[in-house]
Amino acid sequence: MTQPASLALSQLDALEAEAIHIIREVVAQMERPALLFSGGKDSICLLHLAIKAFAPAPVPMPVVHIDTGQNFPEVIEYRDRIVEQYGLTLVVGSVQDAIDAGKVKEAPDGSRNRIQTPVLLETIEDNRFDACMGGARRDEEKARAKERVFSFRDEFGQWDPRNQRPELWSLYNGKVHPGESIRVFPLSNWTELDIWDYIRSRDIEVPSIYYAHDREVFLRDGMWMASNEWAVPPEGVETQVRKVRYRTVGDATLTAAVESDADTIDKIIEETAATRLTERGATRGDDRVSEAAMEDRKKEGYF
Amino acid sequence: MDLLRFATAGSVDDGKSTLIGRLLYDSKSIFEDQLESIELASKNRGAETTDLALLTDGLRAEREQGITIDVAYRYFATPKRKFIIADTPGHQQYTRNMVTGASTADLAIILVDARKGLTEQSRRHATISSLLRVPHVVLAVNKMDLVDWSEERFDEIYREFTDFASKLDIPDLTAIPVSALLGDNIVDRSTNMDWYQGTSLLYHLENVHIGSDRNLQDVRFPVQYVVRPQTAEHPDYRGFAGQVASGILKVGDEVMALPSGLSTRVAAIDGPNGPVDAAYPPMSVTVRLEDEIDLSRGDILCRKGNHPEPTQDIEATVCWMDATPLTERRKVSILHTTRMARAMVKEIAYELNVNTLHRDQDVHELGLNSIGRVKLRVTTPLLIDDYAENRITGSFILIDEATHRTVGAGVIRH
Numbered sequence: 001m002t003q004p005a006s007l008a009l010s011q012l013d014a015l016e017a018e019a020i021h022i023i024r025e026v027v028a029q030m031e032r033p034a035l036l037f038s039g040g041k042d043s044i045c046l047l048h049l050a051i052k053a054f055a056p057a058p059v060p061m062p063v064v065h066i067d068t069g070q071n072f073p074e075v076i077e078y079r080d081r082i083v084e085q086y087g088l089t090l091v092v093g094s095v096q097d098a099i100d101a102g103k104v105k106e107a108p109d110g111s112r113n114r115i116q117t118p119v120l121l122e123t124i125e126d127n128r129f130d131a132c133m134g135g136a137r138r139d140e141e142k143a144r145a146k147e148r149v150f151s152f153r154d155e156f157g158q159w160d161p162r163n164q165r166p167e168l169w170s171l172y173n174g175k176v177h178p179g180e181s182i183r184v185f186p187l188s189n190w191t192e193l194d195i196w197d198y199i200r201s202r203d204i205e206v207p208s209i210y211y212a213h214d215r216e217v218f219l220r221d222g223m224w225m226a227s228n229e230w231a232v233p234p235e236g237v238e239t240q241v242r243k244v245r246y247r248t249v250g251d252a253t254l255t256a257a258v259e260s261d262a263d264t265i266d267k268i269i270e271e272t273a274a275t276r277l278t279e280r281g282a283t284r285g286d287d288r289v290s291e292a293a294m295e296d297r298k299k300e301g302y303f
Numbered sequence: 304m305d306l307l308r309f310a311t312a313g314s315v316d317d318g319k320s321t322l323i324g325r326l327l328y329d330s331k332s333i334f335e336d337q338l339e340s341i342e343l344a345s346k347n348r349g350a351e352t353t354d355l356a357l358l359t360d361g362l363r364a365e366r367e368q369g370i371t372i373d374v375a376y377r378y379f380a381t382p383k384r385k386f387i388i389a390d391t392p393g394h395q396q397y398t399r400n401m402v403t404g405a406s407t408a409d410l411a412i413i414l415v416d417a418r419k420g421l422t423e424q425s426r427r428h429a430t431i432s433s434l435l436r437v438p439h440v441v442l443a444v445n446k447m448d449l450v451d452w453s454e455e456r457f458d459e460i461y462r463e464f465t466d467f468a469s470k471l472d473i474p475d476l477t478a479i480p481v482s483a484l485l486g487d488n489i490v491d492r493s494t495n496m497d498w499y500q501g502t503s504l505l506y507h508l509e510n511v512h513i514g515s516d517r518n519l520q521d522v523r524f525p526v527q528y529v530v531r532p533q534t535a536e537h538p539d540y541r542g543f544a545g546q547v548a549s550g551i552l553k554v555g556d557e558v559m560a561l562p563s564g565l566s567t568r569v570a571a572i573d574g575p576n577g578p579v580d581a582a583y584p585p586m587s588v589t590v591r592l593e594d595e596i597d598l599s600r601g602d603i604l605c606r607k608g609n610h611p612e613p614t615q616d617i618e619a620t621v622c623w624m625d626a627t628p629l630t631e632r633r634k635v636s637i638l639h640t641t642r643m644a645r646a647m648v649k650e651i652a653y654e655l656n657v658n659t660l661h662r663d664q665d666v667h668e669l670g671l672n673s674i675g676r677v678k679l680r681v682t683t684p685l686l687i688d689d690y691a692e693n694r695i696t697g698s699f700i701l702i703d704e705a706t707h708r709t710v711g712a713g714v715i716r717h
Contacts, residue, residue: 168402
């Protein structure tokens, strides 16, 4: 049999096929899976892949948002609209509720990044989720580069990097005892550029803050922070209006904007292909703490 | 643009990290903040030059001990291809990581220090690439600058390698003399080795033909999940979701379901972006059939005249990955395509010495990182093919029934 050139899959189609295979494995193998959705571009792609994986049936698992209470309003509006549009079940793990109940305490600088972890673990426990899918990618960070697609967590939600299950071919081991769980990363092999290429080629809507817009910002540790109710410029620092966009969407106290003119998807892709800084290095205060900041947080149960 | 997955193995001494660092750096896949962070870390350790290994050795334990202990995945792209590197450690105690990296690789780079020639580690990597049937192998003879760019030395190592490889199964071998440190034959062709007529390493990676590595002959569609919406809009929809393992499945084709043996036709194929006429590997699709037949997860769609063999007796080469040795009579779970079953070890026929290829038949257990021939009896028939014909229906993993850890990986040989 001759094989026409059309039987080759583009790398984006191949990544899509791999992610859908992984998502279906989760639902087929696990009892109570969930999909973590932050409204960020990676989890948006993940949700779209989950919709495709089970179409025309609805997504057979709830969507979970760990809400720090310090969100960009554009992102929450987007989240609620998508949930409505696709008839999804939304479970919110509220960091504010946990603070009010005295279960966790925010950091002296007002950061709620680290206390997301206990809230996530409690949400997993309360709902008895045995698998949580997330949009993390291996190109984001060096500890993530070593994490499995099916990443085992013990009953404390801990990741043990030296004791990971070997993962071969496309065979994924989702066996757990009660209380243990698996974190699953179907987008492991995607890069930031792949995400944007996918958003463009599949015509996926993302929150408006990803596109360049005018915003009141101030400079903190060399990064542009939006001035809002949670991020207030220190004394003597003036805010100014700049054309910026967000490369990642996280906690509004921590996530910085980058100066950009990219107000269309084509311009974003052009900018992403030319950038000389990683997205976390450019925009995330939480990863700047130490060489092993991510590894340490993951060991505690962070995503 | 297509995707090439390749595996490297080795330690810092071979120049493996330098090689990867150079591929990433020259393709602009290292970012400034990453470079700054490893420059700082190198300085903090008192190193005079920037240690590119710190780019790939991401775990605290690896940084502290200066070793690679696990597979790291790296990504870079050129205008021609996207690349996924499975970067694995080379020492004996990490054989399982090398096997893991090889399991999904289209190509393996076996790195040899021109001064030292073949080592145990390079033989082990060649053997594992052959056992896991990595379709393309590159013998990269590194540090050519330290042997005066000698053609004789390169030929000597090439002959030594092909002598050893003659006992293996390496379908496509390319040897390239390089200097990762100086960049010779990595991205651009070297001007120091006029005697070398071949291409640079990156050119080879960009152009090696991988399209025909897939099996497009034998239709194998393991059913992963049954899609049944039962909604007002789609009351009768019943689709079989899965990833095509091999062959080309077309709308209208007659197909046979195993293990039931019932035949029907393909009514429609739903792809992630709408209906398609045909599905081929590695597409993930949902197949609808003309007749309602008994079909569920773990079953396979194939053709009447070309189907896998249902069998409860499996002979395989197994890499053991757990600290507790595999012994005869041991019971484990086995995951083969989408089917989970139980298996008992009937016999451990021999252990393979991956450095010498000697088969030690006096050994009747397999320790951590050992590779050997194992006979299994499975509780329910598995629908298997020879791994040489099919990397998906010919492979499996073994899972401990108590700890649930993945303890072994096997390739099936009739």
